[in-house]
Amino acid sequence: MLAVTVTGGLLGAALRMPPLVGFLGAGFALAAMGAEGNDTLDLVADLGVTLLLFAIGLKLDARILVRREVTLVTAVHTALSMLIALGLLSAAASVGLGLLDGQDLSSLALIALLLSFSSTVVAVKLLDQKHASQTLYGRTAIGILVIQDLIAVVVIVVASGEPPSWWALGLPLLLLLRRPVGRALELVQHGELIPLVGVGLALVPGYALFDAVGLKGDLGALAIGMLLAGTSRADEIAKSLFSVKELLLVAFFVSVGLHGTPTLQHFGLALLLMVLVPVQGLLYAPLLRWCGFRVRTATHAGVALATFSEFALVVGVVVVDNGTLDEQWITVLSTAVAMSFVVSALLSRQTEPLARMIRRAVPALDPSSLHPEDRPITVGHADVVVLGMGRLGCAVYKHLVEEYGLKVVGVESDSARVRVLQERQLDVVEGDATDPLFWERVKQAGSVQLAVLAMPFHGSNMAALSELELSKFNGAVAAVARYEDELSQLSGSVDAVLGIYEAAGRELADQAVESSGLAGDLP
Numbered sequence: 001m002l003a004v005t006v007t008g009g010l011l012g013a014a015l016r017m018p019p020l021v022g023f024l025g026a027g028f029a030l031a032a033m034g035a036e037g038n039d040t041l042d043l044v045a046d047l048g049v050t051l052l053l054f055a056i057g058l059k060l061d062a063r064i065l066v067r068r069e070v071t072l073v074t075a076v077h078t079a080l081s082m083l084i085a086l087g088l089l090s091a092a093a094s095v096g097l098g099l100l101d102g103q104d105l106s107s108l109a110l111i112a113l114l115l116s117f118s119s120t121v122v123a124v125k126l127l128d129q130k131h132a133s134q135t136l137y138g139r140t141a142i143g144i145l146v147i148q149d150l151i152a153v154v155v156i157v158v159a160s161g162e163p164p165s166w167w168a169l170g171l172p173l174l175l176l177l178r179r180p181v182g183r184a185l186e187l188v189q190h191g192e193l194i195p196l197v198g199v200g201l202a203l204v205p206g207y208a209l210f211d212a213v214g215l216k217g218d219l220g221a222l223a224i225g226m227l228l229a230g231t232s233r234a235d236e237i238a239k240s241l242f243s244v245k246e247l248l249l250v251a252f253f254v255s256v257g258l259h260g261t262p263t264l265q266h267f268g269l270a271l272l273l274m275v276l277v278p279v280q281g282l283l284y285a286p287l288l289r290w291c292g293f294r295v296r297t298a299t300h301a302g303v304a305l306a307t308f309s310e311f312a313l314v315v316g317v318v319v320v321d322n323g324t325l326d327e328q329w330i331t332v333l334s335t336a337v338a339m340s341f342v343v344s345a346l347l348s349r350q351t352e353p354l355a356r357m358i359r360r361a362v363p364a365l366d367p368s369s370l371h372p373e374d375r376p377i378t379v380g381h382a383d384v385v386v387l388g389m390g391r392l393g394c395a396v397y398k399h400l401v402e403e404y405g406l407k408v409v410g411v412e413s414d415s416a417r418v419r420v421l422q423e424r425q426l427d428v429v430e431g432d433a434t435d436p437l438f439w440e441r442v443k444q445a446g447s448v449q450l451a452v453l454a455m456p457f458h459g460s461n462m463a464a465l466s467e468l469e470l471s472k473f474n475g476a477v478a479a480v481a482r483y484e485d486e487l488s489q490l491s492g493s494v495d496a497v498l499g500i501y502e503a504a505g506r507e508l509a510d511q512a513v514e515s516s517g518l519a520g521d522l523p
Helices: 002-014 019-032 037-057 062-064 068-094 105-114 120-129 136-160 165-184 192-210 218-229 234-256 264-275 276-290 295-304 311-321 328-359 390-403 417-422 436-445 458-470 484-491 500-516
Strands: 384-387 408-412 429-430 450-453 477-482 494-498
Touching: 002 019, 002 234, 019 234, 019 328, 019 458, 037 120, 037 192, 037 218, 037 234, 062 068, 062 136, 062 165, 062 328, 068 105, 068 136, 068 192, 068 276, 105 276, 120 136, 120 234, 120 328, 120 429, 136 218, 136 295, 136 311, 165 218, 165 276, 192 234, 218 295, 218 328, 234 408, 264 384, 276 295, 276 328, 295 328, 295 429, 311 328, 384 390, 390 408, 390 450, 436 458, 458 477, 458 484, 477 500, 484 494, 494 500
Parallel strands: 384 408, 384 450, 408 429, 450 477, 477 494
Antiparallel strands: none
16 A cells, blocks of 8 residues: 555656645555555544644634635635535436436535535645645635534534534633643743644644544644644644644545545546536635635635535545435545545646636726735835745845845735734735736836845745746846755756855854954954
8 A cells, every 4th residue: 555655656746746646546546456445544544634734723813714705705605606516416317317316405405515615635735835825815715614614514413413512612611721831832842742742732632622522523623723823832833743744644645545446437427526626616716806805816715725625525424324325425426526636736736827817807906995915015115025034034134134224125925924023123014925916016116126035945936936037027036945956946047046054054154253253363
C-alpha cells in the first residue's frame, strides 16, 4: 500500500499535477488490485483530518463566521445548489437511470443535500499550497466551509437518529480555559513538546470530548483550535504540525479510492453528478459579487469551493446503515467525490487566467460599493513596497526606513497581522501580492522604485514576480530565498537575490566584529 502510494505521488509530481491527484489514483489502483480499506488506514486518515481542522481553527478569526459573505452566502448557496441537484437527479430518475430508478423524492433530496457541500480537506490543502489561506478569499472560503461543517453535523445527527448528550450544553464552559491554557503554552519550550501539546489538545479536549457528548470529534478539534487562535503560541503550534498533518492526510486521499471499485454503471452515474461541480463553484461567484467582492476574489473563492465534500461519504454510510439508500451509493459517491478532487486540483492552477477572462467580460463595481477589505489599495506615496511583513519583511522595512530614509509601504495578506503592525505605527496595508490589480496600481502610482519580495513561501514570491512582470513594472526587484534551487530560479528574473541564511550570516558577522572591537583594528 505504501509502495503504490509513493509511486502515485511521484507520478503526479512528474506530470506536474498536485500530489493529491497521485494519491487518489493510488487508492483506485489499490482497489483494482483487490486491496481493501482497514481500520489502521481509516484511523490515520481521521487523525489527518482532525489535525487539519485543528490547524484551521488556530488561524481562524471566529468573527468571520457571522459576516454576510459567509453565513448568508452559505445558506443561499446550499438552497440553490440543492434545487439544481434535485432537478438533475429527478430528471435522471424519471428516465430510469441506474440507481436513481425508483428513488423517492426524499431520498433524492438527501443526495442533493450531500452534494451541496464542498470539501474542507481539499479546499484548505489547495489554499495552503498557494499560501492563500489568510487572504480575503481564503478566509471567506474557510468560513463558508466551517458553516457547512456545522450543517453537516446537524445532518449526521438527524440521519443517525442519535441526538447529542445533554452534557454537550456544558461545552461553552471551555471558553473559560482560553486564558490559562494560553499562559501555560507560553511556558512550553521550543522543540518536540510543541507539536506533542498540539496533538494532545486536538485529540483530547477536542476530538475525544466532543465525541463523548455525541458531537462530531472533528468539530471539537476545530473548536479547540478556534479557542486558542490569537494566543502567543498558536502560530508556532500550527507550523509544527504542518508536516505531520500533511503526511497523515495522504491516508485520507488513498482511503477515498478504497470504497469499492466502481462498475461502468457506477462510473457513469458519478460522471453525471460531476455536472454539478462547476455549477457549485459558479454559484458562489455572483453571491460573493453581491456581497461586494471583486471578480478576482469571488472567482478564487468559487474555484476553491468547487468540489464535493468528504462528508457525503460520512453521511452516506449512516443513511446506508439505516436503509435509506442502497449500499452501491457509497461507491458512486466515493467515485464522484474523488473525481471532483482531481478536477479541483487541476482547476486551481488555472484560477488566475479564469479570473482575468471573467473580469474582461464583467463590468467592475464602483470602488465605494466594494467590500471594505477588497477595495483597491494605494501606495502612491511610497518609494519601496515590501511584500510580506513577517519577521524578515519587518526587518527589511525597518532597515530601509532607518538606514536609508526611504518611504516604505508593507503589504501583508493576513488582516490580523496588518492590525498589529499598524498599531506599531508601521505603514502597512492589507493586500495580495499575487493580485494583478495591485501591480497595475503600483505601476500607475509611478513613485515606487523598488519592490522587495519577502514572503516566507517561495511559491508566493514566484507568483508575485510573474504578476509583476505581466504589469511591466519598471522599478528594481529584490527577493530572498531559502534553498539553492530557489536562488537559481530567482536569479535570472530579479535585480538582487539573497539567501536567508547568507543574509543572516553577514549580519551576524558584522555585529560580532563590531561588538568585539575588531572593527577598529581592520585596515
